[in-house]
Amino acid sequence: MSHTHDRTISVEALARVEGEGAMHVEVTDGRVDNVQLRIYEPPRFFEAMLRGRCYLEPVDITARICGICPVAYQLSATNALEALCLGSDHRPPAGIRQLRRLLYCGEWIESHVLHIFLLHAPDFLGYAGAIEMAADHRELVEMALRLRKAGNQILEVIGGRAIHPINVRLGGFHRAPTRAELTSLVGELEWGREAAIETTRLVAGFDFPALEQEHTFVALRPEPDTLPPGATGYPIDGGRVVSSTGLDIAVEEWPEHFHEEHVAHSTALHGRLRDGGNYLVGPAARFSLNADRLPDDLRALAEEVGCTPPVTNPFRSIVVRALETVYAFDEALRLIAAYEPPTRPAIDVPPTAGTGHGATEAPRGILYHRYTLAADGRITDATIVPPTSQNQPAIEEDLAGFVQAHLDLPDDELQWQCEQAIRNYDPCISCSTHFLDLTVDRR
Amino acid sequence: MNDRIGRPKVAVFKFASCDGCQLSLLSAEDELLAIAGEIEIAYFLEATRDVVDGPYDLALVEGSITTPSDAERIHEVRRQSTTLITIGACATAGGIQALRNFGDVDEFRSLVYAHPEFVETLGDSTAIAEHVPVDLELRGCPIETGQLVEVINAILAGRKPVTPTSSVCTECKLAGNVCVTVAHGTPCLGPVTQAGCGARCPAFLRGCYGCFGPAETTNTPSLAGWLTEHLGIDHPELAHLFRTFNADAPAFRSESRRQEAARR
Numbered sequence: 001m002s003h004t005h006d007r008t009i010s011v012e013a014l015a016r017v018e019g020e021g022a023m024h025v026e027v028t029d030g031r032v033d034n035v036q037l038r039i040y041e042p043p044r045f046f047e048a049m050l051r052g053r054c055y056l057e058p059v060d061i062t063a064r065i066c067g068i069c070p071v072a073y074q075l076s077a078t079n080a081l082e083a084l085c086l087g088s089d090h091r092p093p094a095g096i097r098q099l100r101r102l103l104y105c106g107e108w109i110e111s112h113v114l115h116i117f118l119l120h121a122p123d124f125l126g127y128a129g130a131i132e133m134a135a136d137h138r139e140l141v142e143m144a145l146r147l148r149k150a151g152n153q154i155l156e157v158i159g160g161r162a163i164h165p166i167n168v169r170l171g172g173f174h175r176a177p178t179r180a181e182l183t184s185l186v187g188e189l190e191w192g193r194e195a196a197i198e199t200t201r202l203v204a205g206f207d208f209p210a211l212e213q214e215h216t217f218v219a220l221r222p223e224p225d226t227l228p229p230g231a232t233g234y235p236i237d238g239g240r241v242v243s244s245t246g247l248d249i250a251v252e253e254w255p256e257h258f259h260e261e262h263v264a265h266s267t268a269l270h271g272r273l274r275d276g277g278n279y280l281v282g283p284a285a286r287f288s289l290n291a292d293r294l295p296d297d298l299r300a301l302a303e304e305v306g307c308t309p310p311v312t313n314p315f316r317s318i319v320v321r322a323l324e325t326v327y328a329f330d331e332a333l334r335l336i337a338a339y340e341p342p343t344r345p346a347i348d349v350p351p352t353a354g355t356g357h358g359a360t361e362a363p364r365g366i367l368y369h370r371y372t373l374a375a376d377g378r379i380t381d382a383t384i385v386p387p388t389s390q391n392q393p394a395i396e397e398d399l400a401g402f403v404q405a406h407l408d409l410p411d412d413e414l415q416w417q418c419e420q421a422i423r424n425y426d427p428c429i430s431c432s433t434h435f436l437d438l439t440v441d442r443r
Numbered sequence: 444m445n446d447r448i449g450r451p452k453v454a455v456f457k458f459a460s461c462d463g464c465q466l467s468l469l470s471a472e473d474e475l476l477a478i479a480g481e482i483e484i485a486y487f488l489e490a491t492r493d494v495v496d497g498p499y500d501l502a503l504v505e506g507s508i509t510t511p512s513d514a515e516r517i518h519e520v521r522r523q524s525t526t527l528i529t530i531g532a533c534a535t536a537g538g539i540q541a542l543r544n545f546g547d548v549d550e551f552r553s554l555v556y557a558h559p560e561f562v563e564t565l566g567d568s569t570a571i572a573e574h575v576p577v578d579l580e581l582r583g584c585p586i587e588t589g590q591l592v593e594v595i596n597a598i599l600a601g602r603k604p605v606t607p608t609s610s611v612c613t614e615c616k617l618a619g620n621v622c623v624t625v626a627h628g629t630p631c632l633g634p635v636t637q638a639g640c641g642a643r644c645p646a647f648l649r650g651c652y653g654c655f656g657p658a659e660t661t662n663t664p665s666l667a668g669w670l671t672e673h674l675g676i677d678h679p680e681l682a683h684l685f686r687t688f689n690a691d692a693p694a695f696r697s698e699s700r701r702q703e704a705a706r707r
Contacts, residue, residue: 042506042509042513043509043552043564044539045540045543045551045552046539047554048543048550049539049540049542049543049551057683061687064461064463064539064584064688066461066462066463067460067461067463067464067585068463114469118469118490122491129484129487129492130491131479131490131491132491132493134476138476145472148470149472149473152470160643160644160646160647162470163463163466163470164463164585164654166643166644166647166649167649174648175647175649416492
């Protein structure tokens with residue numbers, strides 16, 4: 001059938017992703033020979049804008065790279081600058097580290113729930129979007145909104161604002177919340193934990209298109225002695241960089257193992273391993289490399305819903321996101337119970353000449369920051385590597401594999417499933433500091 | 444638009460931005476489904492792949508104009524829309540990416556990209572109102588969800604939306620906060636920044652950093668002089684204070700330029 005032999009599938013504007021992107025697939029003689037995830041998010045030049053600014057400012061400025069995961073930017077920046085100015089062995093007091101991890105749990109909940117219910121579930125249930133889905137599944141969408149709100153409330157109480165929190169600063173916070181303020185969150189978080197468990201069971205029952213991909217996974221893995229009281233060891237706000245191929249390095253060794261390429265068809269720089277291979281960051285990588293760090297009851301839940309490491313079907317990432325949402329509620333409750341209000345909301349971080357590296361696990365995967373400072377604290381160089389740039393080569397590889405295996409599908413169905421394959425990675429296109437405008441060849 | 448049969452058609456358009464302001468609509472957890480029942484969401488790519496052709500009764504526009512193709516696209520958006528509201532600092536003042544307006548965009552481009560020739564961009568990041576007429580501007584980096592809900596409600600009811608144009612100082616006093624500048628010597632842009640956030644930063648013992656942009660009537664030279672005289676804040680910090688998320692809003696732009704010129 002000639003239809004399966006020569007085809008072009010083009011989606012000019014991807015929906016339900018954060019930012020602007022398009023997809024282009026070409027099939028010749030029954031073989032997929034060109035797959036491009038095209039990014040046309042306009043360039044914003046964050047790394048250039050940071051030059052000459054004061055070292056205290058990246059916390060606020062880089063948050064504006066992404067409205068969905070600003071805390072990831074704030075805390076990767078903090079990690080990098082504190083590693084330089086305080087030394088990588090010196091950490092702020094336990095209470096500050098508890099608040100940071102708790103704040104980050106709020107962002108994981110807000111972002112994961114947005115993706116699970118509002119961006120990704122409509123694909124599995126056959127709706128164009130969550131609003132349309134609400135017509136038939138109102139209770140589900142109401143539960144999603146309440147779950148998001150629970151996450152956003154953590155961000156409001158600790159961060160002072162859900163989107164672009166105002167309370168984070170180098171060395172800690174402008175004001176530390178009281179125990180009572182945190183305790184006021186507990187009731188809704190306990191509800192959220194149960195609702196997230198229900199969510200996990202629900203999404204695990206979705207119908208997953210068949211696709212097995214052997215990606216190299218890269219994720220953080222915290223050293224247990226760096227965790228504040230109440231925290232358990234799944235990676236969120238820092239750790240060493242590990243991979244499924246045996247890499248195990250400190251964050252400051254990042255530039256020796258990873259680099260970014262600028263390709264013509266996409267405005268995002270493409271992340272690669274120094275040996276040339278693609279790799280994958282995000283929930284599937286985190287879970288596959290750190291499942292042993294989950295508490296026993298969560299591991300049991302993962303097993304019950306058939307989610308065991310390694311997660312090689314990218315469509316099942318939604319199940320991992322749901323499990324991580326349960327973890328974030330759980331961890332938030334543990335951190336609140338163990339909260340030790342710091343005597344001062346922030347420690348002093350004196351400017352130091354040199355280069356600092358920092359990374360955290362943004363909801364979509366590792367977010368790496370590097371800053372070089374002059375002795376007076378002026379930034380002379382900044383590098384930011386967001387998760388979506390790192391995942392872009394792997395997303396394209398998935399699309400090629402998926403289209404090749406499903407050439408028998410009619411165009412509209414194949415197109416929707418390809419979009420879904422992209423949404424598996426929750427690509428945050430605005431997150432790419434490096435995205436640039438490109439003249440898209442619109443066919 | 445209320446005498447029209449059927450629900451008003453609402454579209455959400457994105458230009459250069461972080462997506463945070465359109466996310467504010469999805470973050471109206473308590474109101475979202477009620478609002479969605481009263482309007483037809485005709486174009487909102489972040490939320491749905493269903494696209495209804497224009498014209499639209501209401502367009503919410505996020506982001507600034509930074510590329511030649513976007514400079515054309517905004518005219519098409521305007522042609523298709525009865526009411527056009529800009530949401531957030533990028534759309535109303537060019538956003539953080541307007542820092543390029545004070546530098547050399549070619550240098551920026553080669554700093555970030557190995558192949559700057561692949562990158563198409565304009566020299567400046569500009570507000571939507573510099574390209575097309577705008578019916579209403581919502582300030583903030585990001586906007587306040589409550590203000591967005593108020594604007595949508597007002598439009599559905601056919602009345603004028605209530606959004607304050609006083610300064611953050613007014614809201615701060617109403618909230619009963621202690622003044623962070625007077626009590627703690629913390630620099631604060633509250634006196635010259637438009638209200639609307641409820642004085643979030645001073646409530647967390649931090650100075651306002653101006654994310655709602657300049658208030659209707661401001662005296663930035665007076666504030667700058669005071670900050671130098673009483674708190675010893677000098678160049679380049681003083682210029683940087685005015686040069687963040689609303690750097691290219693006229694009152695903030697002229698103040699940061701004035702500071703720069705004074706030190707040359």
